[in-house]
Amino acid sequence: MTTVHPHPEEPAQMTTTLAPAPARQIVPPEDRFATELAFLAAHDSGPRPPAWRLTPRAVVTFVMGSAGSALKLPDDAEVPDGVPRRLVIEDKFVGDRALVERCVVTLAGERGLLLVGEPGTAKSMLSELLSAAVCGTSGLVVQGTAGTTEDQLKYGWNYALLLAQGPTRQALVPSPVLTAMSRGALARVEEVTRCLPEVQDSLVSLLSERRIAVPELAGTDDALAHAAPGFNLIATANLRDRGVSEMSAALKRRFNFETVGPIGDLDAETALVRGQARASVERAGAPFQVDDAVLEALVTAFRDLREGRSAEGWRWNGRRR
Structure with a gap:
């Protein structure tokens, strides 16, 4: 038996039900603490470095917490939907407040931040929290390994488009670092000392000149990718692991070093x-x-x-x- 549509010339309307978002094992800090970030953005309306979501003082408060006391929004502050007017900011990093303050000062400048220390001292967590507070995402990250290549720190190519069109801006695949440069955001390089020395040194010109040359696009406006205001880089390094490659003196000079020690108490x-x-x-x-x-x-x-x-x-x- 065949069912005929009463109006064949009119297509049947179809509805699509979107599946719920899958649960995540680990929720990134920009999502987990979204309410706190929105609250702090409204709470402190002071001057902010270019492209920063929060003031430097609010970034420190986000990481270190409000010491159990509830912060109150100013009466004239615009409150985003779902954000309370009073909120206790959770302490997320157990460590020295002065360390976090120095990290924030470094990121507001034009030197990279290198967090060093023993394994398990929350260097990666601190870099995630700082990135989430400063630019709203901690996902622009490169994991350093012995197999990390220079392409993963700069750019690669979509080879299908490369064969079809030749080297064009559309065929270029930006790395997380290049994406952060274009947005004026923070990029993260985990375990930078596990990369080979020649791969590490690809960061030298990037941190000093704040641009990446794309020689394949020579003669076009895209031959140089410049960093937007607000761009900076956070790297981490474990000093006790085997297989660690020593950083060159030139690369070390591009970073401010901060040592994250074990919890003392x-x-x-x-x-x-x-x-x-x-x-x-x-x-x-x-x-x-x-x-x-x-x-x-x-x-x-x-x-x-x-x-x-x-x-x-x-x-x-x-x-x-």
Whole structure:
């Protein structure tokens, strides 16, 4: 049996139901703390560096929190939809406030920021938080490895378009760094010292001249890609990992170095581990049932291994300090 449309000349109307957005294991800080970012943008209307979403003072507050006190928006401030007029800003980075302030000052200038330290000291998390607060995205990132190439730091090509049209702006595939340059945003390079030295040094001219040459497009307006105001770069480096390539002196001079140390207070580190463990377990749909004594023992053991001595002063060779 065939069903005939009553008006064959009129196509049937079709509706499309969009599937809900899939859940994410890790929510980037610009989405997770979107309410805080919108609140701080309205709370502090002071001067901002070019292309910054927040003032430098508000960036520090976003990272370090409001010390448990609720901030209040000015009476004449325009409140975005869904943003309360009073809000407690969560503390996200357990560390020295002066360190974060120096990082913000560096990013407001024209020198790159290099966060160095031992593995597990939240260098990547700090770079994500700074990027989210400054430019609204932490996703313009290149992961440094021994296989990272210069193309991943500068640009590549869509080879189908390259064969069809030759070297054109449309065929060029910008790297996250080049995208950040064009937007006036922050780019991130994780584990920069794991890249080969010749790949690292491709950042030298980029950081000093603030432009990338595209010789394939010579003779056109796109032969030079200039950085828009607000562009800067945050790199991280673990100093203890094997396979680390030493940075050249020329590249080091383009960065301000900031050392991110381990958390000094046992209680603060235990609270941080508890919060991260609870969030991880709850994402898996299971209840968090770990005794505080177990957490403290684990944190203490890792602190002893990291420092090479126990909390009581015993060193690894069995001698008391």
